[in-house]
Amino acid sequence: xxxxxxxxxxxxxxxxxxxxxxVDYAGISQVGSDNIQGGYWAGRYLSSLxxxxxxxxxxxxxxxxHQQREAxxxxxxxxxxxxxxxxxxxxxxxxxxxxxxxxxxxxxxxPDAIFAANDLLALAAMEILRHEFTLKVPSDVSIIGFxxxxxxxxxxxxxxxxxxxxxxxxxxxxxxxMKQMIQEDMQPEHLILPATPMxxxxxxxxx
Numbered sequence: 363x364x365x366x367x368x369x370x371x372x373x374x375x376x377x378x379x380x381x382x383x384x385v386d387y388a389g390i391s392q393v394g395s396d397n398i399q400g401g402y403w404a405g406r407y408l409s410s411l412x413x414x415x416x417x418x419x420x421x422x423x424x425x426x427x428h429q430q431r432e433a434x435x436x437x438x439x440x441x442x443x444x445x446x447x448x449x450x451x452x453x454x455x456x457x458x459x460x461x462x463x464x465x466x467x468x469x470x471x472x473p474d475a476i477f478a479a480n481d482l483l484a485l486a487a488m489e490i491l492r493h494e495f496t497l498k499v500p501s502d503v504s505i506i507g508f509x510x511x512x513x514x515x516x517x518x519x520x521x522x523x524x525x526x527x528x529x530x531x532x533x534x535x536x537x538x539x540m541k542q543m544i545q546e547d548m549q550p551e552h553l554i555l556p557a558t559p560m561x562x563x564x565x566x567x568x569x
Contacts, residue, residue: 377542379535382526384426384552391542391550393535397430397508398437400524400557401477404506405438407559408475411504411566415447417473419462419483421454431479431508447473452483459486467495474503475565481507481514481523488519488564504565508557520563527555 380392408416418435421428436446450466452459459478463486466473478484484507491497491505499505507514510525534553 377539379538379542381531381535382427384430389550391535391538391552393531393538393553394426394555395526395531395557396554397427397557398434400508400559401431401434401436402438402441403434403559404477404508404524405435405440405444406442407438408477408504408506408565409439409442409444410568411475412569413475413504413566414444415471415473416444416475416477417447417466418449419452419459419466419476419478419487420449421452421479421483423451425454428479435477447471452478452486454480454482456482456486459483460490463487463490464494467491467497476503476505478505478507481509481511481521483507484521484523484564485513485519488521499564500566506565510560514560515562522562522565523560525558525560527557530555 378390380390382394384392384394416439418432420432439446448466448469450462452462459482476487478487484505488499488505491499491503497503505521507521507523510523513519514521514523538551
């Protein structure tokens, strides 16, 4: 929801809670996960595994999830005295992420690790690396996603990722919405819930 749309909803007094997105507008309650901290962990963790060429596959550049996860990731790398090798955009679409992966691995300096802005992008990258570039995950390339969708835990994927507390976000958003409906003068609340690293088989073991 754009800032102008958020303001319009607020002007009409419509009870609204934004979930899993944030807008630069204080007048509407918002519930999300800690995208910045999740990205920060991914950057630091990939660097701690010894990777030297770490790339980012982003989602929709204008979305808060992309921006926050990328910002955290870059800060995590900086905390380890590293820079991001390259950034490609996957638009939160499988085929776009496939194309982004092809571009990354057609460059002279190939990544040895990827952080993707969500699990769909990460799974697309994994498929391209295995079946088009005949690279092994994680011995050749480590991959971390974000969200922890059910497919991430499938044995054939075993994707390391950052889990969003989806059930808790829904619960908190529902509670805020109900409170707004009862208390018309309720002050908006902005809740950021912790995200949890989920280590699986798509990242190297620490040396």
